[in-house]
Amino acid sequence: MRKPCCEKKKTNKGAWSKPEDEKLTQYIQKHGEGSWRSIPQAAGLHRCGKSCRLRWVNYLRPDLKRGSFGEDEEDLIIKLHALLGNRWSLIAGRLPGRTDNEVKNYWNTHLKRKLIQMGVDPNNHRIGHNFGHTKSFGSRINTNDQPSENSHSDDPLLDSTSEPESNTSCSALPDLNLDLTIGLPISFGY
DNA sequence: AACCCTACCAACCGCAAATCT
């Protein structure tokens, strides 16, 4: 049914070239974000809109921080992951200048391993040994068996009903401050 | 110097939600 996103003429794939970056940046600076579907043509790019959006959001946006993550950022990511699961965009939203892709990559390459080394299951933040069995609890807000009858607030951090395992997370991580407000990042000791 | 292995990160893919007609 759905047409593939890049069904039309040949579109470039793979790494972006500098001229492509420049075209996209110039176009967005002039016209703003949005209408990703039409941007490639309007900007003279042989890319699909999806690819343009990704490139802009993850790499070209001027407010991106880039560079390595600080310890406070690490703590915050771990903490937010315990609360939200793999909802990378929400987690990234709490980290100014960071993208969901960046956070996700950092989690998968650094933090996951770090937690495992500490004896903490990165999937559910429990201290234990059976890693890898439990499914990550936060893949989507609304899973198939959970018709979202109770409307969530926009911010799941303020919506305790949206977190299916928040209680168990709390019990699993007694030293986590799981207040539903995220204040200054504190270092918490696993 | 050449090869292999590992870690990292940019980008793609498929799906679901949101929006439009």
Add this chain to the structure above:
DNA sequence: TAGATTTGCGGTTGGTAGGGT
């Protein structure tokens, strides 16, 4: 209201840089 289209998200992959042998 239903179907079509667009947007956004999370999982995964592929290229490559760097270190070890």
